[in-house]
Amino acid sequence: MTTSQEGTLPRHEQTAGASSRGRGGPVAVSLVLTLALQSAVPPFATDTYTPAFPRVTADLQTSASLVGLTLTAFFIGLALGQLTGGPFSDQRGRRLPLVAGGLICMIGAAGCALAPSIAVLIIFRVVQGFGGGVAAVVARAVIVDVAHGNALARVMSLMMAIGGLSPMIAPVVGGTILTAGGGWRTVFWALTGLALAMVVTALVRVRETLPPERRHAGGLRRFASGLVLVIRIRSFVLYGLTGSLSGFTMMAYVANSSYVLQEQKGLAPLPFSLFFASTALSQVLLAVLNARIVGRFAPRRLIAVGLGLAAAAVATLTLGVLVLDTPLVLTCVGFLVLMAAQAFVFGNAGALAAGHARQVAGSASAVLGVFTAIAMAVSAPLASSGGATTAVPMIVVMLLGVTGAITAFLLAGRAARAAAVA
Incomplete structure (x- = not known):
């Protein structure tokens, strides 16, 4: 290779x-x-x-x-x-x-x-x-x-x-x-x-x-062929799935954290709003950090770090919410790390996906957008289906999402190596 x-x-x-x-x-x-x-x-x-x-x-x-x-x-x-x-x-x-x-x-x-x-x-x-x-x-x-x-x-x-x-x-x-x-x-x-x-x-x-x-000249036939061409690029699809499935995991937090933190853990509305804003801010700050260090570290290495942090956060939340009934602080730490970790995944996965479909960048951008929209649209109702009664659906969605993202990431590396050899 x-x-x-x-x-x-x-x-x-x-x-x-x-x-x-x-x-x-x-x-x-x-x-x-x-x-x-x-x-x-x-x-x-x-x-x-x-x-x-x-x-x-x-x-x-x-x-x-x-x-x-x-x-x-x-x-x-x-x-x-x-x-x-x-x-x-x-x-x-x-x-x-x-x-x-x-x-x-x-x-x-x-x-x-x-x-x-x-x-x-x-x-x-x-x-x-x-x-x-x-x-x-x-x-x-x-x-x-x-x-x-x-x-x-x-x-x-x-x-x-x-x-x-x-x-x-x-x-x-x-x-x-x-x-x-x-x-x-x-x-x-x-x-x-x-x-x-x-x-x-x-x-x-x-x-x-x-x-x-x-x-690329052409009408509806070319319109459709551009989308089909993008879907046939295996590395593009797998990196796209890495980002969208990571978003699937994150959306479970967005959709259900109010129930977990307010109804189950007793956090008041104002502190919850401040905490929610802090998780978004953590993602912004790490995205800026990612932009500064991506020249020193390969994008795949940064994605691996992000997915590793996300997996650790989901494991912590699984134990904390379902098994040990951990204190509020530990639950908040799990949510914070999960959100912040996405900063190392989204931009890098999107960049690697787009790099494999540069000849049809518009179609590729459209497919990435739809991937993400579908993932988040499906995640939200599933994760919040337990409401204030149980956090099991949220945890299941998170486990499926982070496992799927890691799997897609590993397969994307294999597909890229095979393409390089070819």
Whole structure:
């Protein structure tokens, strides 16, 4: 097997910094911030809006279940936007669909703000999610175009760190708007402004990163073939599963920690909120650390560290929650380590996956987004099915997730070595 001297990765998994510089130099911080903004729609479009659910129910004279359906509608649009925007950007270039995604998202948000009924609100939530999905998936494809090897892992880690701030900021923004007297429509006008900022920054800061000679012409047949091609790349799929199954494990904590810590361990609401924010912050800080050290340590080594920490955290939680009934502090430590460990997995696994499908980066970005969305959508209801009664479902989901992630990671290494020999 042919390997590089850096770490234990096959040569095709490690592109030297010079290669990245040959494709336009180091990635500017302003570009990273711009692309992070394109990916900020999901947390802002959900977390700023959910506190206003009761007001929406009363104002539109509808039911709570239909208002809840607006979240489902948004994520349906988000998934469709990613599946459409990624392959389309492989055909037509990145800049046009990136700007178009922001415009569609802006139209959707404005439509939500003006919606006269719950049916219209649901329709425009799909539109808003579709535009946000297009913008997010193309932003990830741009990263793959401009960064390679360790530089790609570094940029993805920075994107993760910036994105990790969104779930902490969004509820504050939404709560501030509502507390200041703004109604739920004001929240959507704020989201319209966010989408406008996406469009403006994309126009100003994002150049075309996919020249015509690297594009793939064709219609629906080419659209489908791009997705099929990505799925056939074994290393891509396995690294993608490594990240998404790790997310599957993490989502079990997000969905059920309130029941475990508040109902079963007796933690008060305010301390729980502060602890929850601290776990998100720990992930942000380690993502920044990962971005700084990924040049010294191969991405696979960092993924191994992250998965090892996650496995140790799940083992601690399994013993603590189900067997020993450990003190609150030890349970919190388990949750904290589980969340923080993802910083070493997501960005690096995504970078390695994308590196194996660079020729169809848009389609690859779409598939990675859908992988993650499906994993988290399945994990949440399963993990929280025990409610305040039992944490067994949460632990089972965590065990399945971390075991699956480790298995996919090991198989990905084997597939990469086989490809290098071939």
